[in-house]
Amino acid sequence: MKKIKVIGGGLAGPEAALQAAALGCDVALYEMRPTRSTEAHQTADFAELVCSNSLKSESENSAPWLLKQEMRRANSFLLAAADASAVPAGHALAVDRSEFSAKVSALIAQNPRITVVREEVTTLDEDTDQVTVLATGPLTSPPLTAELQRLTGSQHLAFYDSISPIVDASTIDMEKVYLAARWDRGTADYINCPFTKEEYVRFIEALSAAETVPAKEWEQIPAGGGASASVPKYFEGCLPIEEIARRGRDTLRFGPMKPAGLTNPKTGRWPYAVVQLRQENLRADSYNLVGFQNHLKYGEQARVLRLIPGLESAKFLRYGQIHRNTYINSPTVLTETLQLRTHPNLLIAGQLSGVEGYTESIAGGLLAGRFAAALAQGRAPKPLPRLSAHGSLIHYITHSEAKNFQPANITFDLLPPLEEELRKKIRDKKERHRIQCERALETWDRWLAEG
Numbered sequence: 001m002k003k004i005k006v007i008g009g010g011l012a013g014p015e016a017a018l019q020a021a022a023l024g025c026d027v028a029l030y031e032m033r034p035t036r037s038t039e040a041h042q043t044a045d046f047a048e049l050v051c052s053n054s055l056k057s058e059s060e061n062s063a064p065w066l067l068k069q070e071m072r073r074a075n076s077f078l079l080a081a082a083d084a085s086a087v088p089a090g091h092a093l094a095v096d097r098s099e100f101s102a103k104v105s106a107l108i109a110q111n112p113r114i115t116v117v118r119e120e121v122t123t124l125d126e127d128t129d130q131v132t133v134l135a136t137g138p139l140t141s142p143p144l145t146a147e148l149q150r151l152t153g154s155q156h157l158a159f160y161d162s163i164s165p166i167v168d169a170s171t172i173d174m175e176k177v178y179l180a181a182r183w184d185r186g187t188a189d190y191i192n193c194p195f196t197k198e199e200y201v202r203f204i205e206a207l208s209a210a211e212t213v214p215a216k217e218w219e220q221i222p223a224g225g226g227a228s229a230s231v232p233k234y235f236e237g238c239l240p241i242e243e244i245a246r247r248g249r250d251t252l253r254f255g256p257m258k259p260a261g262l263t264n265p266k267t268g269r270w271p272y273a274v275v276q277l278r279q280e281n282l283r284a285d286s287y288n289l290v291g292f293q294n295h296l297k298y299g300e301q302a303r304v305l306r307l308i309p310g311l312e313s314a315k316f317l318r319y320g321q322i323h324r325n326t327y328i329n330s331p332t333v334l335t336e337t338l339q340l341r342t343h344p345n346l347l348i349a350g351q352l353s354g355v356e357g358y359t360e361s362i363a364g365g366l367l368a369g370r371f372a373a374a375l376a377q378g379r380a381p382k383p384l385p386r387l388s389a390h391g392s393l394i395h396y397i398t399h400s401e402a403k404n405f406q407p408a409n410i411t412f413d414l415l416p417p418l419e420e421e422l423r424k425k426i427r428d429k430k431e432r433h434r435i436q437c438e439r440a441l442e443t444w445d446r447w448l449a450e451g
C-alpha cells in the first residue's frame with residue numbers, strides 16, 4: 001500500500017488525514033506553522049478558523065444544511081468536532097474556535113496512523129510510490145505556490161478577501177443594543193446595534209472618508225479575472241464595507257446593515273439600519289461584527305467603528321484585514337476525483353481547489369482523504385453522485401467556464417434543478433428545495449454504502 005502525504009493542517013488537511021487513516025492508510029501530515037505562519041493564522045493549532053466562527057446555516061433543507069448532513073453521514077471528523085464545540089447562533093452552526101481546534105488536534109495526536117511533520121513544503125515531486133493531498137489553502141506559501149504553478153503549467157488566479165473585526169463583549173453598551181433573531185426565527189442570539197437615520201449618515205460619511213491600508217506591491221499583481229493593476233479584485237460574497245459604501249449611500253443598509261425583521265423592543269419598530277454582533281466563543285466574551293470585513297487602517301477602524309451605537313467605548317480584540325486568496329483553475333487542471341490531470345497521484349483539496357468557505361473546505365478534505373485512500377490501496381476513486389451537495393460542489397469546480405472561474409460556496413444554484421414538469425407543478429420554492437435535499441441524501445447514502 002502507498003503512503004499518503006497530506007500538506008496543510010488547516011481545515012481540509014486534517015479532515016483528509018483523519019479520513020485516510022480511518023480507511024487504514026498511514027499518513028504524514030505536514031504543517032508549516034509555527035516555523036512559518038500565514039498572513040491570517042494566529043496560532044500553531046490545527047483547524048484554526050481564521051475569521052468568523054460560523055459554519056453557516058443549520059436550517060433544514062437549506063444548501064449549507066444539506067452539505068453538513070452529507071458530511072455527518074460520511075462521518076466527518078471535523079464536523080463532529082464542530083457539533084461538539086457549538087455555541088448558540090440561532091439557525092447557524094457557530095463554534096468556540098479554541099475548543100474546535102483543540103478537539104481536532106487531539107484526534108490527530110491520538111491517531112497512531114498519522115505522523116505530524118512541522119515543516120514548510122516547498123517542492124512537489126510526482127512520486128509514484130506516494131499519494132499527496134495538497135490542502136495548503138488560500139494563503140499557500142509563495143515557494144509552494146510557484147511549485148504548483150510549475151507543475152500545472154497554468155496561471156494561478158489570485159483575488160482579495162477581507163475579515164471582520166471582533167469586539168470585547170464587556171465593552172458593549174448593553175443599554176443601547178438589543179437581542180433579537182431576524183423575523184423572530186430561532187433564538188435571539190445576535191446583539192443588534194440600532195441606527196437612527198442621522199447616526200447612519202454620520203457613520204457612512206466617516207467610513208467613506210476613512211483611510212484604507214495601501215495595497216502592498218505583491219497585492220497589485222493583476223488578478224486572474226483581469227482586474228487592473230491598482231484595484232484589487234474582491235470576491236463579491238465578501239466585500240469590505242468601505243467598498244460597499246462606495247457603491248451608494250444606502251447600499252450597506254440593504255446589505256450587511258439591513259434592519260428588516262429586527263424589531264427593536266424599545267421602539268416596537270425596525271431601526272433605520274443595524275449592525276449585528278455574533279457570539280464568538282462559549283463564554284460569550286467576544287463578538288464578531290457580522291459582515292463587517294474591511295481594509296481600513298487600524299486607527300481608522302477604531303474611530304469609525306466606535307460610531308456604531310453601543311460600541312462607543314468598545315475594545316476591539318481584532319481589527320478587519322485584507323488577505324490574498326490563491327486557488328487553481330480547477331476546470332482546466334482537476335478531475336472529478338480531485339486529481340491533477342497531469343499528475344494523478346497529486347490531489348488538491350480545500351479552498352485551493354476553488355471551493356469557498358470553512359464547511360466546503362472540510363467537505364473537500366473529506367473527499368480527498370477517501371479518494372487518496374482508494375489510490376493508495378490500488379483502487380480507482382469513485383466519482384460522486386451529481387445530485388448530492390458534494391457532487392454538485394465538485395461538479396462546479398471541475399466544469400465551470402475556465403476563463404471566469406471563481407470559488408463558490410454551496411448553494412442550490414450548483415445543484416441540478418428539478419425536471420421542468422415538476423418545477424411547473426411545484427411552485428413553492430421551499431418544497432422544491434426539500435425535494436432536492438431528499439434526492440441528494442438518497443444518492444449520497446447509496447454512494448457511501450457502495451464504498
Ligand SMILES: Cc1cc2nc3c(=O)[nH]c(=O)nc-3n(C[C@H](O)[C@H](O)[C@H](O)COP(=O)(O)OP(=O)(O)OC[C@H]3O[C@@H](n4cnc5c(N)ncnc54)[C@H](O)[C@@H]3O)c2cc1C
Pocket residue numbers: 007008009010011012013030031032033037038040041048049050051052053054119120121122135136137138139140141144161162163323324349350351352356357358359361362
Ligand atoms: C483571512 C481569511 C478569512 C476567511 N474568512 C472566512 C470566514 O469567515 N468564513 C468562511 O467560511 N471562510 C473564510 N475564509 C475562507 C476559507 O474557508 C478558509 O480559508 C479555510 O480555512 C480554508 O481551508 P483550507 O484547509 O483550504 O486552508 P487553511 O485553513 O488556510 O489551511 C491551510 C494550511 O496549510 C498551511 N500551509 C500553507 N502553505 C504551506 C506549506 N508550503 N507547507 C506546509 N503547510 C503550509 C497553512 O499554514 C494552513 O495551516 C477565509 C479565508 C481567509 C484567508
